[in-house]
Amino acid sequence: MIEFDTTNSTIEDLYKHRSIRAYKTAPLSKELITQVVTAGQRASTSSNLQQYSxxxxxxxAKRDKLAxxxxxxKHISQAPVFMAWCADVSRLRRxxxxxNAPNEIGYVENFLVSAVDAALAMQNAAVAAESLGLGMCYIGGIRNNSQAVIDLLQxxxxxxxxxxxxxxxxxANxxxxxxxxxxxxxxxxxYGTDNEEALLEAYDDKMIETGIYDGRQIPADPNNPNAKPQRYGWQSHSLRRVSAPKRVEMSDVLKKQGFKLK
Ligand SMILES: Cc1cc2nc3c(=O)[nH]c(=O)nc-3n(C[C@H](O)[C@H](O)[C@H](O)COP(=O)(O)O)c2cc1C
Structure with missing residues (x-):
């Protein structure tokens, strides 16, 4: 169990967050979706450029394809709504x-700014949605096949x-x-790392206690037989998650999408 801070309803709502991966089939009205996104837009945005969509x-059928x-x-097929939050420098380019004005908005700086803008807006939208009793789950898997998603959503x-x-x-609860x-x-x-190991070990204990890893352990990397055996906690789980390169094609897709990444 986590300890909730109930100082006020905003902080308490933040503590109540958990990702939801099972949904009722009832559709959401356009008004409700629009209310959530409009609250998301109230987030700070770099220089007020609002470089996200x-x-x-x-x-x-589209949600099934995205799933x-x-x-x-499966929760992408099941949830009535899927939102694709995008970094977007195209609006200012247009x-x-x-x-006929110049624009230089394809550099790493611009990608970072637009990705941060998108993240702030989506998190504000998430908090707004949860305050209304809705559930949400971020889907980083959208970058598993980014080119196909780009094509599907045009x-x-x-x-x-x-x-x-x-x-x-x-x-789900x-x-x-x-x-x-x-x-x-x-x-x-x-920056300091003095107490880090002890804090991570203590976190392993907490996470093991939740039972979250029971039945869903990531296999050890067979290419790394010299790795020291660890009990299966957050560190072990996370290290296995980051042990192999991931989505290595992304810089090519970004460049094809007009982000120079220089
Ligand atoms: C950027 C981002 C991408 C994520 N991608 C996925 C995903 O593809 N599928 C999924 O089920 N959960 C995804 N999650 C949810 C995380 O797994 C979850 O937030 C984390 O385990 C903490 O759990 P909690 O949100 O319930 O507190 C993602 C979260 C973030 C912030």
């Missing part, structure tokens, strides 16, 4: 083209899907996953 997908493209994630140059999000009325001790991620004045 979101494509809403309710069509069942497949995102690595066979505005520049209309008045994303123009300058638009890249950063994360998906399933949305709907929850049909999952646990609140404990987080790392705040002192493992928060430092005063200078």
């Amino acid at each position: 979101v494509v809403i997908i309710t069509d069942q 497949e493209l995102c690595g066979g994630q 505005a520049a083209a209309r008045v 994303l123009p140059e300058g638009v890249f899907p950063v994360s998906g999000m399933t949305l709907g009325w929850p049909d 999952p646990i609140h996953r404990p987080r790392l001790d705040v002192n493992a991620i928060m430092f005063w004045d200078t």
